[in-house]
Amino acid sequence: MAIATVNPATGETLKTFDALNPGEVEDRLVRAEQAYQEHRTTTFAYRRELLLAAADLLDADRETIARTMTTEMGKPLAQARAExxxxxxxxxxxAHHAEKLLADEYPDPADVTDSGAARVVVRYRPIGTVLAVMPWNFPLWQVVRFAAPALMAGNTGLLKHASNVPQTALYxxxxxxxxxxxxxxxxxxxxGSGAVEDILRDPRVAAATLTGSEPAGRSVASIAGDEVKKTVLELGGSDPYVVLPSADLEKAAATAVxxxxxxxxxxxxxxxxxxxxADVYDAFAARFTERxxxxxxxxxxxxxxxxGxxxxxxxxxxxxxxxxxxVHQGAAALCGGRRPPDRHAGWFYEPTVLSGITPTMRIHHEEAFGPVATLYRVADIDEAVSVANDSPFGLSSNAWTRDPDEQDRLSRDLQAGGVYFNGMTASHPGFPFGGAKRSGYGRELSGHGIREFCNMTTVWYGPEE
Structure with a gap:
């Protein structure tokens, strides 16, 4: 795939870029290793000021970078600004939480005494240069949620971004x-993607994080496993949105859109x-489809x-x-199901709602990466859990019910990295984010995310003479 900015609203190629040659890649690996040896010894206060300065610059650049993202991958401009x-x-x-999140830990005194030590400290130390292989759909957010904790921990970063967002990557x-x-x-x-393996195998690269497709995750995980290097993977998702009778249907339908x-x-x-x-299916389907x-x-x-x-x-x-x-196998398109007839350029597709989905249809098990929703009618909470879990993915989930017992059941039985009640899934820096099953492993964000690329070091001090 060419490294280029191609406007998806028009199909026009706006700018192309040459890939780095092997010598240029080597220069960057040298710089990353040299920078790490210095950065790992810096103080949290020093790192904090750098990251706060970056945040201030990003705020000042918001309109410019938002327009760049929209031009490169087509998200509505308001959503790009929000990103x-x-x-x-x-x-x-x-910047404000890293020092506390990575503070020294002190084991139970009884365990320290039992080990024969005078004292024991567990310290979080950086591990080195982390390679990030990132996707185009949230071209700024996906990178920052890796880079901010990695840099605050004392690591350095190398970014291999998707080839269709090169200007965002350079920014x-x-x-x-x-x-x-x-x-x-x-x-x-x-x-290009073909150059990733050699970089990941380089001893100056300590670990990798990838957000993207399942095949890309398998490839990176396989290479890293062969090199015994840590990885964090956030792959596909086909998140369920469960609506039970006690739900506020108006809010559930509006949020669903x-x-x-x-x-x-x-x-x-x-x-x-x-x-x-089934008790609320017809009412929900009508509201959702209309919107x-x-x-x-x-x-x-x-x-x-x-x-867009x-x-x-x-x-x-x-x-x-x-x-x-x-549709060929019997599903009904309640709305959409085609390219907009008034859009003769660009890669548009109408918002679509499909009903009558069966397990033989590809969309039942594959991720639909676009504005297409599938509707399922279920008889009870047992069937809802069964349908929700009948997926190779387990990234997150949404459920609408005001019944505490149902909430307990769903939070226990839904196979996902998150369960969001009476609202929609949204990542937040204070909460761990990641999935189960083929949606990947490891966690980003929160204290869990910053510790993923740290060496937890047990420091044991023997009895003093």
Missing amino acids: AKKCAKTMRWY IEELFRRAGYPEGCFQTLLI TARVQNNGQSCIAAKRFIVH MAALSVGDPMDENTDV PLASEQGRSDLEELVDDA
Whole structure:
């Protein structure tokens, strides 16, 4: 895939970039290692000031970088601004919390005495340069939620971003440079996917984090496993959205629309499978379908647009195949199910609601990465849990019920990295984020995320003479 900015609203190639050659990659690996040897010894106060400076710059750049993201991958401009704002917030969160999150820990005195020690301290130390392989759908957020904790922990970072968001990728490196980070602390590598293996195998790279497709995750995990290097993976998702009789149907239906079409439907944590109790199915389906059909599809730079284009022509084709397969096997398109007839350029697809889904349809098990929702009618909470868990993915989940017993049941039995009641899944720097099953492993954000790329070191002091 060429490294290029291609406007998905028009299909026009705006700018192309040359991939780094092996010598240029080597130069960046040298810089990363040199920077790490210095950065790992710096104080939290020093790192805090750098990250706060980056957050301030990002706030000042919000409109510019938002327009860059929208141009490169098509998200509505208002959502791009919100993404930049969230990134600055997360930078500040880690700047202010990292020292406490990585503070020395002291085991139980009884265990210290039992071990024969005078004292024992557990310390969190950085591990080195972390390679981040990141996707295009949240081109700033996905990077910052790795970079902010990694840099605050004393690590350095190398970014291999998706090839269709090169200008956003270069902006991130420049942002950290402008904030005062020394050369080599954070670098963007404009390379193709074929160059990742050699970099990951390089002894100067300590670990890797990847957000992306399941095949990409398998590849990175396999290489890292062969090299015995730590990885964190956040892969696909086909999140369930369970609606039970005690739900506020108006709120559930309104939130369902946002949960499905956020980022033009191209979000791993977007709700995709809407599993509704038979007692409220018809009422929910009517409300949800009406709202989906009323969404405005168009130019993502237009402030009135609800849903912009998919990020690539291939992405739209993949989505069309899933919808066409389902309809061919008997599913009904309650709305949408086609390209907008008034959009003759760009990679647009109408917000779509499908009902009558069966396990033989590809969309039942595969992730629909676009504004397509599937509806399921279930008889009770037992069937709701069964349908929700009948997926290879387990990233997050949503459930609408005001019954405490049902909430306990769902929080226990839904196979996912998160369960969000009476609201939609949304990441926050203070809460751990990650999935189960084929949605990956490890956690980002919160204290769990910053510790993923730390060496937990037990320091044992023998009895003094």
